[in-house]
Amino acid sequence: MTQTQPEDLTEVDAEYRRLLESHRDHELRLQALAGKSRLSEDEELEEKRLKKEKLLLKDRMEAIARSHRGGVAH
Numbered sequence: 001m002t003q004t005q006p007e008d009l010t011e012v013d014a015e016y017r018r019l020l021e022s023h024r025d026h027e028l029r030l031q032a033l034a035g036k037s038r039l040s041e042d043e044e045l046e047e048k049r050l051k052k053e054k055l056l057l058k059d060r061m062e063a064i065a066r067s068h069r070g071g072v073a074h
């Protein structure tokens with residue numbers, strides 16, 4: 001059995017593709033926040049929320065990748 005690569009999963013798994021897009025969007029917003037010299041209180045809260053959500057997205061993406069590697073549908 002061949003291993004499924006993340007880029008292959010975007011072609012065969014709609015949920016994985018959606019999660020990856022969200023993960024990238026979060027990363028772009030976090031980069032924008034990091035480029036600021038000072039964050040407002042709301043921006044600090046947004047940054048914390050985005051980091052947590054990004055980790056959850058990554059965990060779910062990894063679970064999907066594991067299920068594909070194991071040949072198990074999720």
